[in-house]
Amino acid sequence: MDHKDLVKKVFYLSMRDKIRIQLCEDALSSKIPSEELEAVIVDSLKNGIDSARQIKAQFHEKTIAEIVESHEIKLDYVDMMTQEDFTSIGSFELPNHILINQGLVKKQGTFFQESEINFLTFDYWKEIVLAHEFFHYLQEKDKGMFVNNYQVSVWGKVPFGPKSKLEVLSEIAANAFAQELLELIDYPGLIDMILVFPCYPERMALKLEKALKKIE
Numbered sequence: 079m080d081h082k083d084l085v086k087k088v089f090y091l092s093m094r095d096k097i098r099i100q101l102c103e104d105a106l107s108s109k110i111p112s113e114e115l116e117a118v119i120v121d122s123l124k125n126g127i128d129s130a131r132q133i134k135a136q137f138h139e140k141t142i143a144e145i146v147e148s149h150e151i152k153l154d155y156v157d158m159m160t161q162e163d164f165t166s167i168g169s170f171e172l173p174n175h176i177l178i179n180q181g182l183v184k185k186q187g188t189f190f191q192e193s194e195i196n197f198l199t200f201d202y203w204k205e206i207v208l209a210h211e212f213f214h215y216l217q218e219k220d221k222g223m224f225v226n227n228y229q230v231s232v233w234g235k236v237p238f239g240p241k242s243k244l245e246v247l248s249e250i251a252a253n254a255f256a257q258e259l260l261e262l263i264d265y266p267g268l269i270d271m272i273l274v275f276p277c278y279p280e281r282m283a284l285k286l287e288k289a290l291k292k293i294e
């Protein structure tokens with residue numbers, strides 16, 4: 079498939095398909111008992127949506143940048159290191175620092191401008207990343223959240239075996255938060271892969287095609 083068609087296809091996948099791919103990316107998610115999976119997804123999404131509704135009720139018409147500022151969070155636009163296996167589009171650092179990888183814009187070149195998802199400019203995606211990272215800040219403040227507490231047994235059904243939290247659930251919640259807060263039509267899952275695509279097109283094409291096969 080043509081690279082631009084491939085990226086567009088991934089961008090417009092349904093929320094459920096994006097979540098299935100996100101779960102496949104986290105090896106530990108296979109440890110979620112199948113009878114719990116649906117409830118785990120619903121509860122993770124609910125954490126994000128409920129938090130966004132609370133913020134909206136509190137801040138009404140404020141922009142995400144204004145909301146972040148009112149929480150005394152330090153916001154920096156930086157040029158983060160780009161690596162083939164791991165490129166961040168943004169990050170949250172404790173206790174109150176959000177970084178957005180503005181350096182990515184140069185590396186994206188004209189890929190998105192020349193595609194059918196040409197609205198994916200920095201002004202558009204920085205809001206999504208900012209909202210996503212702001213959820214991670216809220217998540218730190220509210221230890222009772224489902225995504226902070228759900229654990230899987232690393233060794234399967236062995237009683238008293240080691241347990242682990244699942245990072246992917248926080249990612250699902252953070253994306254749901256961004257979607258609800260910014261009133262986005264499309265769930266912004268996988269946007270990290272999409273935004274990094276033009277930096278490593280051949281490699282990312284293989285990765286996305288492999289991901290799409292998993293949900294066929």
Ligand SMILES: [Zn+2]
Nearest residue numbers: 210214249252
């Ligand atoms: Zn995240």
